Amino acid sequence: MSESILTARGVIAGYVPGLPIVHGVSLEVAPGEIVTIIGPNGAGKSTMLKALAGLLHIDAGVVIQEGKAIGNFPTHDLVAAGLAFVPQTGNVFASLTIHENLVVGGHTLRGRLKERLSDAYALFPDLVPKRNDRAGTLSGGQRQMLAIARSLMTAPKVIMLDEPTAGLAPKLVMQVFADLRRLAERGVAILMVEQNARAALRISDRGYVLTGGRNFAEGRAEDLLADETLATAFLGARTPARKKAS
Amino acid sequence: MLQVREIAKSFDSMKAVDGVDLAIERGTITGVIGPNGAGKSTLFALIAGALEPTRGEIIFEGETISGVSPDRIFRKGLARTFQIPRPFARMSVLDNAMLAALNQAGERFWNNWWNRGLVARQEAAIRERAIAQLGFCGLGDKLYEPAGNLSGGQQKLLELARILMNEPKLILLDEPAAGVNPALMETLVDKILTLRAQGVTFLIIEHDMDMVMHICDPVHVMAQGRLIFSGSPRDAQNDPAVLDAYLGDPPG
Numbered sequence: 001m002s003e004s005i006l007t008a009r010g011v012i013a014g015y016v017p018g019l020p021i022v023h024g025v026s027l028e029v030a031p032g033e034i035v036t037i038i039g040p041n042g043a044g045k046s047t048m049l050k051a052l053a054g055l056l057h058i059d060a061g062v063v064i065q066e067g068k069a070i071g072n073f074p075t076h077d078l079v080a081a082g083l084a085f086v087p088q089t090g091n092v093f094a095s096l097t098i099h100e101n102l103v104v105g106g107h108t109l110r111g112r113l114k115e116r117l118s119d120a121y122a123l124f125p126d127l128v129p130k131r132n133d134r135a136g137t138l139s140g141g142q143r144q145m146l147a148i149a150r151s152l153m154t155a156p157k158v159i160m161l162d163e164p165t166a167g168l169a170p171k172l173v174m175q176v177f178a179d180l181r182r183l184a185e186r187g188v189a190i191l192m193v194e195q196n197a198r199a200a201l202r203i204s205d206r207g208y209v210l211t212g213g214r215n216f217a218e219g220r221a222e223d224l225l226a227d228e229t230l231a232t233a234f235l236g237a238r239t240p241a242r243k244k245a246s
Numbered sequence: 247m248l249q250v251r252e253i254a255k256s257f258d259s260m261k262a263v264d265g266v267d268l269a270i271e272r273g274t275i276t277g278v279i280g281p282n283g284a285g286k287s288t289l290f291a292l293i294a295g296a297l298e299p300t301r302g303e304i305i306f307e308g309e310t311i312s313g314v315s316p317d318r319i320f321r322k323g324l325a326r327t328f329q330i331p332r333p334f335a336r337m338s339v340l341d342n343a344m345l346a347a348l349n350q351a352g353e354r355f356w357n358n359w360w361n362r363g364l365v366a367r368q369e370a371a372i373r374e375r376a377i378a379q380l381g382f383c384g385l386g387d388k389l390y391e392p393a394g395n396l397s398g399g400q401q402k403l404l405e406l407a408r409i410l411m412n413e414p415k416l417i418l419l420d421e422p423a424a425g426v427n428p429a430l431m432e433t434l435v436d437k438i439l440t441l442r443a444q445g446v447t448f449l450i451i452e453h454d455m456d457m458v459m460h461i462c463d464p465v466h467v468m469a470q471g472r473l474i475f476s477g478s479p480r481d482a483q484n485d486p487a488v489l490d491a492y493l494g495d496p497p498g
Contacts, residue, residue: 040492041282041453042424195282196494234492235483236455 094136105150253302277462335394
């Protein structure tokens, strides 16, 4: 793995002050790498991602991007620093056209809008014939494509995605993953949360397994796919403890 | 005690519950687990009468209850809690519990004129019962707090106290552990075990595997609207189909 572009150390965060959901999670992602966060319900995966994206307050811990501490930066500063976030739902403006969505995604750009638009269409040619359709008319897979394309308008170095394949048919899941792979090959660092653990790990370089708001395991994707760690994380330890651990 | 037969529920073309058979034995704590979107909460809503099944039948204590309204099912002794409790936030904890009692004489208009003694006596009795149930649920020192001031975990305990006002025989709990801190979790588990010892049967949807392993037996696993496993929690842990349901995409 080359040097990381985004590093989090001991991040504590949650929705309500004093009630953390994420209890000190560390992770990192390098340019050109796909890193997937997996774990059972309530593990804190999405919360961690939202904290990194500046949507939730980080109570403790550090987030470093390219040598600069960016934890708790306002979202627009994070975007300016090269971070993009694709939420799980509500990630396109349904009443705007595809083209308008992309333009809105690039509203912070000065002058380079045309260039970035043609780049987005080049990456997602399926969007071209639909450019004047309202985003609300798109299918689930196309909507996800548009959301990713929109996040690319600011030419981010790191893209964070919250369950990009949720609710998609298996064929479209593979399509979205293939799109992400292409982005990674261009040098973008990709950090995503996925429910579809095995399929996501298959196209990832590395993975982090969270349980109960903490790091449970991490490693190369193929190693995580091969061993018992995932079973333990999702279904509990094989010899159940008498009392609850957490 | 409860038989679910070939129950199914579709929303447009989406089959949320797709032909589930389930039998709940009296005195058990039965767990229902499964990945997100498996249809667990829809199954609960069908059993509790909040949704009408597309097909199938539900029998509780020998009576068909599918298609019966939720309040009538509640009167028969089948009560449920919700994943996210919604108490009357501005009313006190005590008032929240008291109004859960069924058949209050004061609900009848003329009783408040001609039977004031009865109304007052009954209200005093209900009050006492509510205080006892809230005490049992560990909320004895919160009686006069507005319910909206309670933490998420305490609101779940209040919900339990409310349904206990009517001495249910079967209690459906939807994710009792979600968002509850470890100390309150112990209280909740303790209450569930105490009630079970008193003869109450439980059906629990839960994601917290530690809790499921600790108190549930048997466990039913749902995935994509179907039942894919029934058995002991330990066997569920070692079942390849269960793991595939959670991790997606079988290996290979």
